[in-house]
Amino acid sequence: MPPAAIAELDNLGNDFNALLAELESWQTHLQSENETLAHQASHDSLTGLPNRAFFEGRLIRALRNASKFDEQVAVLYLDSDRFKGINDNFGHAAGDAVLMAVATRVRAQLREDDLVARLGGDEFAVLLAPLHKVEDAERIAEKIIASMDIPIQLPGNASVLTSLSVGIAVYPDHGATPGALLHAADAAMYQAKRLARGGQHSTGAEHPVA
Structure with missing residues (x-):
């Protein structure tokens, strides 16, 4: 395989890994947001106690x-x-x-x-x-x-x-x-x-x- 093709495959692999990392980060962010919203819906904002x-x-x-x-x-x-x-x-x-x-x-x-x-x-x-x-x-x-x-x-x-x-x-x-x-x-x-x-x-x- 020509060196240029190998380099292109490496770049594609790096881009794919970067995309996966970004998706995982976004999923973690969404999960955290959902947990925050669930807590706010079930707890009193002043005291932090359940409602x-x-x-x-x-x-x-x-x-x-x-x-x-x-x-x-x-x-x-x-x-x-x-x-x-x-x-x-x-x-x-x-x-x-x-x-x-x-x-x-x-x-x-x-x-x-x-x-x-x-x-x-x-x-x-x-x-x-x-x-x-x-x-x-x-x-x-x-x-x-x-x-x-x-x-x-x-x-x-x-x-x-x-x-x-x-x-x-x-x-x-x-x-x-x-x-x-x-x-x-x-x-x-x-x-x-x-x-x-x-x-x-x-x-x-x-x-x-x-």
Whole structure:
């Protein structure tokens, strides 16, 4: 084969390898973009926590497993006390600082497989699955409440103290569906607020199984 033909084949081979490398790079870029978009669609942009849709999807799977293996699952519904006042008095940047602090502190109190999500506004939910006994949910709720005893630093060197009111609902006692459990835990949270802000309340007989 003439040297010119060999050189041309070498050039074609190099061009082909360069094209393959470019395609692989583009595929990696697309995969990264898709993962980023999927994360943005399922997580809260401020706190980085999963959002309501992600939480409800995990709750559906947890309830399916609990039914199969005869286990319990707990949902904790959290609401930040005095959040509106902080927002009004210190501004939205302060409110954002409170939400990020709540997210960090709540996450630190959970077990490895538990999940905390921001449902919206100043409301959060925690999924405890599996739950070995109801007292475990109450103990974790107490740890979450206690984590708010330390002042939260705000922009501009100010700080505030706030608290969390926590409602607890347990599968299968207080609901058999994600909607029923969230509703029961939400109602229990409002009862906790009525009794004493910065406390917890477990769903009782006033909220039967749905």
